[in-house]
Amino acid sequence: xxxxxxxxxxxxxxxxxxGAAISSRLAQKGATVICSGTDxxxxxxxxxxxxxxxxxxxxxxxxxxDPAQVKASVARVVADYGRVDILVNNVDAPNGAAIREISDxxxxxxxxxxxxxxFYFCREVLPVMCENKYGRIINLSSLEYIGLSGISNYxxxxxxxxxxxxxxxxxxxxxxxxxxxxxxGDIKSAAMSDEDCEKMAKRIPVQKMGSADDVARTVGFFASxxxxxxxxxxxxVCGGKSAYFSMSI
Amino acid sequence: xxxxxxxxxxxxSASGMGRQTARRLAENGAKVVINDIVPEKVEETxxxxxxxxxxxxxxxxxxxxxxxxxxMVQAVVDNFGSLDILVNNAGMERAGALRKLTEQxxxxxxxxxxxxxxxxxxxxxxxxxxxxxxxxINIASRAWLGGPGQAPYTxxxxxxxxxxxxxxxxxxxxxxxxxxxxxxxxxxxxxxxLPEKNQKFLLSKQPTGRLGDTDDIANTxxxxxxxxxxxxxxxxxxxxxxxxxxxx
Numbered sequence: 001x002x003x004x005x006x007x008x009x010x011x012x013x014x015x016x017x018x019g020a021a022i023s024s025r026l027a028q029k030g031a032t033v034i035c036s037g038t039d040x041x042x043x044x045x046x047x048x049x050x051x052x053x054x055x056x057x058x059x060x061x062x063x064x065x066d067p068a069q070v071k072a073s074v075a076r077v078v079a080d081y082g083r084v085d086i087l088v089n090n091v092d093a094p095n096g097a098a099i100r101e102i103s104d105x106x107x108x109x110x111x112x113x114x115x116x117x118x119f120y121f122c123r124e125v126l127p128v129m130c131e132n133k134y135g136r137i138i139n140l141s142s143l144e145y146i147g148l149s150g151i152s153n154y155x156x157x158x159x160x161x162x163x164x165x166x167x168x169x170x171x172x173x174x175x176x177x178x179x180x181x182x183x184x185g186d187i188k189s190a191a192m193s194d195e196d197c198e199k200m201a202k203r204i205p206v207q208k209m210g211s212a213d214d215v216a217r218t219v220g221f222f223a224s225x226x227x228x229x230x231x232x233x234x235x236x237v238c239g240g241k242s243a244y245f246s247m248s249i
Numbered sequence: 250x251x252x253x254x255x256x257x258x259x260x261x262s263a264s265g266m267g268r269q270t271a272r273r274l275a276e277n278g279a280k281v282v283i284n285d286i287v288p289e290k291v292e293e294t295x296x297x298x299x300x301x302x303x304x305x306x307x308x309x310x311x312x313x314x315x316x317x318x319x320x321m322v323q324a325v326v327d328n329f330g331s332l333d334i335l336v337n338n339a340g341m342e343r344a345g346a347l348r349k350l351t352e353q354x355x356x357x358x359x360x361x362x363x364x365x366x367x368x369x370x371x372x373x374x375x376x377x378x379x380x381x382x383x384x385x386i387n388i389a390s391r392a393w394l395g396g397p398g399q400a401p402y403t404x405x406x407x408x409x410x411x412x413x414x415x416x417x418x419x420x421x422x423x424x425x426x427x428x429x430x431x432x433x434x435x436x437x438x439x440x441x442x443l444p445e446k447n448q449k450f451l452l453s454k455q456p457t458g459r460l461g462d463t464d465d466i467a468n469t470x471x472x473x474x475x476x477x478x479x480x481x482x483x484x485x486x487x488x489x490x491x492x493x494x495x496x497x
Binding site: 001166169170173174176185204205206207208210211213214217218221224226227228229230231232233235236237238239240241242243244248249 | 417
């Protein structure tokens with residue numbers, strides 16, 4: 001069970017299903033969670049839900065693709081709490097296409113939404129963590145980064161997180177900061193039909209889809225005080241699907 | 250949730266990482282089986298655990314022998330009623346330059362590190378599959394990436410990585426997960442016996458500047474063994490303080 005009592009955690013895009021599961025779990029385990037998102041109502045609703053579950057949460061409405069907003073938001077958290085202990089970079093905009101269909105804008109958007117926010121947040125938060133000699137950064141990615149046909153733009157953006165994670169892990173290891181990547185496989189979402197889920201499940205070694213809670217538990221492991229010697233990892237929450245691919249270890 | 254009432258066999262658990270893992274599993278509610286090839290070590294460990302109120306049994310076995318492994322697993326199931334978690338932790342190393350290594354160095358290293366894990370996994374899965382539940386955790390090493398002088402050890406540990414993936418793919422639909430931990434430098438009393446210059450050299454390669462401890466491994470095992478983490482399988486996780494990222 002993860003140890004995150006009294007830690008201050010920022011979760012970006014906290015209001016999507018996975019972000020909400022992560023935020024809720026960290027809060028239930030005792031962290032104060034700053035839930036960020038672009039929509040006021042969604043942020044308020046998540047914060048209210050977490051509070052009703054007995055957790056501590058604060059809402060932060062911001063656009064993580066805007067470096068100025070990221071800078072200002074992190075500065076505010078540091079001013080209020082003196083530190084950031086846990087940063088969960090939860091970004092995911094799957095918008096892949098076959099190579100001849102990818103426009104310049106679509107390519108740029110893929111990077112702007114899937115990669116840049118991670119860079120912006122790490123740039124602000126990592127120095128704070130290093131100075132405080134404590135930190136846990138978890139970057140969310142997707143199994144697709146290994147490369148599937150027809151999504152080269154999305155795979156490129158997601159796979160950049162792999163290198164970013166490892167570089168930052170090396171940069172911060174001596175300051176007791178860990179930086180890891182949790183790559184989700186096929187996770188059931190409310191938008192998926194039972195039929196779609198059944199089809200996808202057949203192609204997964206465990207014959208079931210994963211849940212947002214599976215991702216949240218894994219994020220919790222990397223966020224824990226006790227995971228101090230684990231850094232630079234890319235860890236798949238995928239029901240074994242990663243074992244079909246090379247480059248998965 | 251957790252590992253409450255699960256039965257866990259940890260090979261090579263009378264000392265080091267295996268022993269600390271067994272302790273943490275027991276403290277978190279599992280019934281643990283201490284295994285080693287030396288009877289006195291097993292007895293001493295079991296006595297200490299019992300004195301601390303933990304649910305434990307001992308089983309002496311040579312994990313490179315199918316007969317010994319099968320008898321061990323049967324004894325576990327007869328005594329505790331099931332076998333839910335298997336930690337293939339027992340290992341040893343015979344290092345040496347390629348020109349110096351003997352056939353015996355190779356055979357012994359592969360037998361203990363790899364064949365042992367295969368035999369134990371095979372015996373254990375016979376009891377896990379009918380329950381549609383199992384957790385196999387293989388302890389490889391960061392050294393599976395390879396270094397001079399490590400032909401037998403690296404090859405055996407690399408084999409464990411492959412075995413991990415096979416078990417995950419083959420047993421996925423049977424409720425059994427299989428994952429691998431690749432520990433780096435972990436403090437055990439053996440570290441204290443190293444010459445200071447060797448210690449300094451090894452630490453200079455550590456991005457963290459210090460060693461891990463046996464709890465770093467035990468906590469990772471707790472995570473992988475958890476009843477709830479059925480969607481995590483086929484993974485290799487390095488618990489090495491970033492050493493596996495470092496080229497120096």
